[in-house]
Amino acid sequence: MSDRSTRKIVLLVEDNRQLSEAEGAFLESAGYDVDYAMDGMEGYRLATENHYDVIVLDVGLPRIDGLEFCRRLRTEARKATPVLMLTARDTLDDKVAGLEAGADDYLTKPFAVQELRARIEALVRRVRREVGGGEQLEVGGLVLDLLSHTVKREGRTLNVSPIGMQLLSILMRASPAVVSRQDIEREIWGGNLPDSDTLRSHLYNLRKVVDKPFDHPLIHTVMSFGFRIADARSEVSAT
Template sequence: MRILIVEDNRDIAENIADYLEPLGHTLDFAVTGPGGLQLATSNSYDVIVLDVMLPGMDGLSICRALRERGETSTPVLMLTARDQLDDKLMGFAAGADDYLVKPFSIKELEARLKALVNRHERHGTSDTLQVGTLHFDLGTLRAERDGVSLELNPVQRKLLEVLMRNSHRVVTRDELEREVWGEDPPDSDILRTHIYALRNAIDKPFADKLLQTVHGTGYRLTEPEDSRN
């Protein structure tokens, strides 16, 4: 993998390099926000690692700028010392694909980066997901069904992306919680609340229902039977 690491903590950057480079990965480094943005827009990378707190320009602003400029096909993993739900939601809203809280295992970082790259390659370069008449543009974060724009918050958009990418199968509750909140999901049953709101947005105004509850397991987003025949 060719990886861009934007991290101003030199110890962390060196630890990442010491682990990843002997494994055959090619790494570029930036220690400031503007420097990271310049490298990200002038080179091609398989994945980008962005620290949130950077001198000159924070990681959220960099990620947002990349998405707004159309650099939407490169997966982005955010690094932060702040393990708060609001911080994670801000990262996803800015266009990040994953979120890792410091301190972290370099082994876990590599595993997450590989998963992001594999998922990206599996789905090709298309930035639009489709299930039936439901479309979700990953670049603009715009969702619509039957041409009707759907209003979704950042958590609902992340849930929708995961469900649409896995529309061939049931996605478990644990998987959904891990995708949205990482390894530290909230104690309350907030997932059920967000699924309820997502269902109201994508299904309630329409005759055919796409979002199915598989009791005791999780959820599945799929086309109506008659549209698959």
């Protein structure tokens, strides 16, 4: 029996038994331990009771679907476990809905199992980089603690997704400088670059959490260059 304390563990939530067995067998052959759930409620129970490095989550599930699963995981259980969402739908609205629910990445069916593995490994590497940071970043009353995976603004705790954490880390380390879209995508996704809507969707969701509840924005788009995070009020007062 494998030592689960040292191996990467994936929760696979998929109601198609044939697909689930094929994906699980491939991941196990690649060195992962895999737990299985055939419906959203059972998957949610396992996700909240155990530690997983990544959750691979189908959208079309019985009992509760993948979107509701993800929303509950983020808002009720307050779990930051990376979620790779699987969907047969390929429209922009469907992708945005998944990211808004709290997913970190997605794959459109059908896909190659090699790409599934690559996406999982990218999520694992990303989280381990964040945990290894062990430091606190602060810009304009926004505080990101990379050790505890918490974000606060003006003392209020914010519910930020794992990719949102990575975006904040990149922008806050560079602040007040501008970071290009290309540099952000390379830092987060490495060689597995997403389509052009993915970064935009994550930034949109991040702004809703970090900026919308407050009286001034910290995340700024610099046209034709990229993005930055800064308190523009303090920059004006300093000039």
